[in-house]
Amino acid sequence: MAKPSSAPIAVVGLACRLPGAADPDAFWRLLGRGEDAVGEPPADRWSASAPRRGAFLDEVDRFDAAFFGISPREAAAMDPQQRLMLELGWEALEEAGIVPGSLAGSRTAVYASAIWDDYAALHHRRGEAAAGRHSVTGLGRGIIANRLSYVLGLTGPSLTVDAAQSSSLVAVHLACEGLRHGDADLAVVGGVNLILSPGSSADSARFGALSPDGRCYTFDSRANGYVRGEGGVAVVLKPLDRAVADGDRVHCVILGSAVNNDGASTGLTVPDQGAQEAVLRAAHARAGTDPTAVQYVELHGTGTPVGDPVEAAALGAALGAGRPSDAPLLVGSAKTNVGHLEGAAGLVGLLKTALAVSRRRIPASLNFREPNPAIPLDALGLRVQTRESDWPEPGRPLVAGVSSFGMGGTNCHVVVGEAGRVPTPSADAVRSGDGAREPLAWLLSGRDTAALRGQAERLRRHQERYGHDALDTAYALAAHRTRFDERAVVIAEDAAGLLAGTAALARGEEHPAVVRGTVGGPVRTAFLFTGQGSQRAGMGRELHERYEVFAAAFDEA
Structure with a gap:
């Protein structure tokens, strides 16, 4: 047996x-x-x-x-x-x-x-x-x-x-x-x-x-x-x-x-x-x-x-x-x-x-x-x-x-x-503490321009059919998708704005919510110390109060 x-x-x-x-x-x-x-x-x-x-x-x-x-x-x-x-x-x-x-x-x-x-x-x-x-x-x-x-x-x-x-x-x-x-x-x-x-x-x-x-x-x-x-x-x-x-x-x-x-x-x-x-x-x-x-x-x-x-x-x-x-x-x-x-x-x-x-x-x-x-x-x-x-x-x-x-x-x-009550990843871990409406970014990429536009169209259709939470979608795109050289970011404060930007990207049109670019070759990092001040007392306090991730990193440093 x-x-x-x-x-x-x-x-x-x-x-x-x-x-x-x-x-x-x-x-x-x-x-x-x-x-x-x-x-x-x-x-x-x-x-x-x-x-x-x-x-x-x-x-x-x-x-x-x-x-x-x-x-x-x-x-x-x-x-x-x-x-x-x-x-x-x-x-x-x-x-x-x-x-x-x-x-x-x-x-x-x-x-x-x-x-x-x-x-x-x-x-x-x-x-x-x-x-x-x-x-x-x-x-x-x-x-x-x-x-x-x-x-x-x-x-x-x-x-x-x-x-x-x-x-x-x-x-x-x-x-x-x-x-x-x-x-x-x-x-x-x-x-x-x-x-x-x-x-x-x-x-x-x-x-x-x-x-x-x-x-x-x-x-x-x-x-x-x-x-x-x-x-x-x-x-x-x-x-x-x-x-x-x-x-x-x-x-x-x-x-x-x-x-x-x-x-x-x-x-x-x-x-x-x-x-x-x-x-x-x-x-x-x-x-x-x-x-x-x-x-x-x-x-x-x-x-x-x-x-x-x-x-x-x-x-x-x-x-x-x-x-x-x-x-x-x-x-x-x-x-x-x-x-x-x-x-x-x-x-x-x-x-x-x-x-x-x-x-x-x-x-x-x-x-x-x-x-x-x-x-x-x-x-x-x-x-x-x-x-x-x-x-x-x-x-x-x-x-x-x-x-x-x-x-x-x-x-x-x-x-x-059935799996029972298995924890599922979501964007809750990166939501702001006070629930204020803030811009979201949807990250897309493709091997070439046609692939990028195709990804945008598939994302648009998917969101319109299933209506997933815009922040959950942003989290999945950022954390679980391959990043190819042709890239775009759609930035808006609500799902309607994100869908409008995605539709424009799919059509190959310019849109104020869309930023596009192509990954270049290797880059070198340079630092510029100006010696004069745009600094101010309490700078970063708002970020510290609003974003738990920033606050944790700041406190650790």
């Missing part, structure tokens, strides 16, 4: 690039609206003679190579999955309040996951003449993780996991174990999946895995396979005690996890109920959680006629048994919204669950009308979450599970809980 884990792991950063959702907030809105992002492939992706419905990203060929210090020639040779991992890793760290450049030399680990090589297949189709000096590193799947470690100078473990469709959740498990055993102090875990060639979809269709009508009917009587999805998710993990000490915002905690394999089941790709039941029990044993405390499970839920009944039976035996008939275990699957991201699917499920825990709402699982006849939901103590709702027992500590199973029998389950 597995022992309870001694160190919960905090999820402190989230990032995603999913169909119809460019960030976690957009993904949450997609889930809340009960929509799916399934459609036809982009017109420039491949020949119209080979259409295959799925959930696709737009403009996967776009990449700001210079931002990451990569030459155009090397960028062209890189699998876009490498590029996507770089972008997601950077965004997840910033969302965690960590300046990526500050981690150089640190024991930060990178665990990535991917299972397809579509870009390599396209490359090799062009023949030997297409090979170049960047082909090996550009096409190697292991480099998906190594590239982020190299760009940011991270010295912790760095590897790409391929355990078939359970890869990304297995990567989360490995990262948590590495953090608990001291292999690293921080971990970035990302899963990526891009459908760049019709060949991999054709292979999946011949295997019999894909839904002919391009829908995922999880646990439904119409279940006939899954629809493929592409994109990626990244999370930043840290031991909970360190996250609390650092004042991090904690989205949720990973209480425990487990991985096993079906072994010699009835077929290489046939799921095994006993193995799935065992991995569920092992994960909860390590987490030290009572199975009846689990209120929701994010299913593997591919909507296949064989897989769904096996998963339901295992879940019912391990977590559904003994529940009151009026309090079944809620289940659902994000695959009904964004398709099956295969090597990144487990992280999509973890992202959905982290958002459900932190926002204390459970989104609906789509495309469910009546249960698969082979899934007796009531007898198993399960119920498909068909509408968004509060948690069944919001007064209890929120506990959920996330499952992910690979076609070769590698099973993974992660137990997720």
Whole structure:
């Protein structure tokens, strides 16, 4: 029997690039609206003679190579999955309040996951003449993780996991174990999946895995396979005690996890109920959680006629048994919204669950009308979450599970809980003592002028949508963002003035609230002692009375 884990792991950063959702907030809105992002492939992706419905990203060929210090020639040779991992890793760290450049030399680990090589297949189709000096590193799947470690100078473990469709959740498990055993102090875990060639979809269709009508009917009587999805998710993990000490915002905690394999089941790709039941029990044993405390499970839920009944039976035996008939275990699957991201699917499920825990709402699982006849939901103590709702027992500590199973029998389950009352950093520490209205400064920067203006526009849209406190925003911009050479400061006494200045900066217009500049070369410090006095008795008294930071520094001096 597995022992309870001694160190919960905090999820402190989230990032995603999913169909119809460019960030976690957009993904949450997609889930809340009960929509799916399934459609036809982009017109420039491949020949119209080979259409295959799925959930696709737009403009996967776009990449700001210079931002990451990569030459155009090397960028062209890189699998876009490498590029996507770089972008997601950077965004997840910033969302965690960590300046990526500050981690150089640190024991930060990178665990990535991917299972397809579509870009390599396209490359090799062009023949030997297409090979170049960047082909090996550009096409190697292991480099998906190594590239982020190299760009940011991270010295912790760095590897790409391929355990078939359970890869990304297995990567989360490995990262948590590495953090608990001291292999690293921080971990970035990302899963990526891009459908760049019709060949991999054709292979999946011949295997019999894909839904002919391009829908995922999880646990439904119409279940006939899954629809493929592409994109990626990244999370930043840290031991909970360190996250609390650092004042991090904690989205949720990973209480425990487990991985096993079906072994010699009835077929290489046939799921095994006993193995799935065992991995569920092992994960909860390590987490030290009572199975009846689990209120929701994010299913593997591919909507296949064989897989769904096996998963339901295992879940019912391990977590559904003994529940009151009026309090079944809620289940659902994000695959009904964004398709099956295969090597990144487990992280999509973890992202959905982290958002459900932190926002204390459970989104609906789509495309469910009546249960698969082979899934007796009531007898198993399960119920498909068909509408968004509060948690069944919001007064209890929120506990959920996330499952992910690979076609070769590698099973993974992660137990997720809420963080409780973890201190969150804010600007309160720098607020003036008397609450007087004073000018605020929003600091922005970019690699070049276009990037600076783009940052200003994103900030403006973000503030208008969410209306965050202007001082909290100023604090986050000053403390948690990389400072690039093209810089601007927007200064105003209220949010309206700050937004007006930001809008002008985004348009490239002059504005009295905006100061712009470019970082020059190295500077030398000079001192001028004039010998005559602008000094006065009591100079600095007002600063001392108004600003605690100034007063403390003055008193110490």
